Amino acid sequence: MYPEPIxxxxxxxxxxxxxxxxxxxxxxxxxxxxxxxSLTEASRAIDDLKNIKICSxxxxxHSNSANICNICMDKSRKKEIIMILEKETDLxxxxxxxxxxGRYLILGELAKSGTLDSIQKLRLSNLKNFIQxxxxxxxxxxxxxxEIIIATNPTTYGDxxxxxxxxELAGFAKKFSRLGRGIPAGGEIEFADEETLGQxxxxxx
Amino acid sequence: MYPEPIxxxxxxxxxxxxxxxxxxxxxxxxxxxxxxxSLTEASRAIDDLKNIKICSxxxxxHSNSANICNICMDKSRKKEIIMILEKETDLxxxxxxxxxxGRYLILGELAKSGTLDSIQKLRLSNLKNFIQxxxxxxxxxxxxxxEIIIATNPTTYGDxxxxxxxxELAGFAKKFSRLGRGIPAGGEIEFADEETLGQxxxxxx
Numbered sequence: 001m002y003p004e005p006i007x008x009x010x011x012x013x014x015x016x017x018x019x020x021x022x023x024x025x026x027x028x029x030x031x032x033x034x035x036x037x038s039l040t041e042a043s044r045a046i047d048d049l050k051n052i053k054i055c056s057x058x059x060x061x062h063s064n065s066a067n068i069c070n071i072c073m074d075k076s077r078k079k080e081i082i083m084i085l086e087k088e089t090d091l092x093x094x095x096x097x098x099x100x101x102g103r104y105l106i107l108g109e110l111a112k113s114g115t116l117d118s119i120q121k122l123r124l125s126n127l128k129n130f131i132q133x134x135x136x137x138x139x140x141x142x143x144x145x146x147e148i149i150i151a152t153n154p155t156t157y158g159d160x161x162x163x164x165x166x167x168e169l170a171g172f173a174k175k176f177s178r179l180g181r182g183i184p185a186g187g188e189i190e191f192a193d194e195e196t197l198g199q200x201x202x203x204x205x
Numbered sequence: 206m207y208p209e210p211i212x213x214x215x216x217x218x219x220x221x222x223x224x225x226x227x228x229x230x231x232x233x234x235x236x237x238x239x240x241x242x243s244l245t246e247a248s249r250a251i252d253d254l255k256n257i258k259i260c261s262x263x264x265x266x267h268s269n270s271a272n273i274c275n276i277c278m279d280k281s282r283k284k285e286i287i288m289i290l291e292k293e294t295d296l297x298x299x300x301x302x303x304x305x306x307g308r309y310l311i312l313g314e315l316a317k318s319g320t321l322d323s324i325q326k327l328r329l330s331n332l333k334n335f336i337q338x339x340x341x342x343x344x345x346x347x348x349x350x351x352e353i354i355i356a357t358n359p360t361t362y363g364d365x366x367x368x369x370x371x372x373e374l375a376g377f378a379k380k381f382s383r384l385g386r387g388i389p390a391g392g393e394i395e396f397a398d399e400e401t402l403g404q405x406x407x408x409x410x
Contacts, residue, residue: 001301005268008253009250012246025297026222031221031254039255040252040255044248045210045214045218046214047245047248048210050244052208061207
């Protein structure tokens with residue numbers, strides 16, 4: 001029914017996360033009506049994502065000429081505290097707080113089955129190598145980071161996955177930690193759900 | 206924080222309808238992780254929308270070498286019954302019913318202010334010319350189409366706009382009509398809202 005280019009567009013874009021055929025159709029007509037310059041701009045924006053590289057240390061994205069990202073290049077950041085995250089967007093959220101001065105490891109989204117896939121295992125091995133390379137020479141803490149923060153989500157699966165990651169990295173850090181949980185800032189006790197309130201109680205400080 | 210190409214992507218795509226910065230960010234990372242071939246494919250799909258043309262008769266999209274769309278080219282479709290629609294997607298919905306064999310006029314989304322913009326006025330003039338050109342020679346129905354179906358949505362604004370369009374086209378059709386309204390097929394009387402049920406009563410047949 002639609003002309004071929006629109007069909008093709010809908011076909012490709014309706015497969016993207018949280019875009020269905022309906023939204024893809026609306027997008028197609030919106031883009032067409034926005035004119036050829038906008039089409040060029042949008043098309044180029046996608047094409048330019050080809051220049052994105054993945055940091056060989058932490059697996060965050062970058063577009064540097066080197067192999068590592070800006071955060072891993074930053075010498076002022078502590079090597080000995082490493083936060084493990086699932087997603088790039090999680091990293092951005094943590095960076096926005098401006099309260100973390102360590103490094104990261106992006107693991108990719110974890111399965112709900114409680115198993116690590118081959119890429120995730122490879123990334124954890126990479127971290128182990130990083131730790132041994134950087135802290136292997138010190139006598140007391142041989143091959144150990146100061147702290148590894150396993151920042152998976154505060155959900156049942158997140159907790160399960162954190163345990164699996166911790167087991168995988170056993171011996172590679174003096175301390176393992178997770179992000180604090182409880183009532184969100186600005187939240188009201190009255191409206192906090194039972195589970196959140198329970199955890200806020202358990203982890204009171 | 207993000208590499209430049211990702212920033213640019215988010216900037217452009219978060220301005221599209223019902224895509225916010227959050228979804229644009231997720232899309233960026235999804236596209237990056239889907240690999241260079243998928244990026245090329247998506248980028249090209251947008252670029253190819255430049256080949257879309259607008260039918261000079263009904264203003265639907267097409268990619269023919271001629272100036273008119275497949276529907277207007279189809280000689281088996283009745284010229285004398287014309288349905289006026291707001292959106293291309295409305296046309297597709299009507300076509301899917303396979304029960305309409307007339308022609309269309311796409312008007313573009315109508316303002317809630319109850320006024321037609323200059324493009325919409327131009328399109329209605331175009332329709333008047335079409336009618337005069339095609340039916341001007343007949344003696345009895347000189348310059349009149351058989352029927353014009355004003356298929357705006359069954360809302361207060363849709364009704365208001367339908368009245369305005371009808372006034373604008375006064376004399377150019379023997380009959381003006383609107384789509385039927387009432388309880389949707391498969392719906393239950395019990396759960397129909399008052400307004401729908403009221404209209405189903407008024408328009409019983």
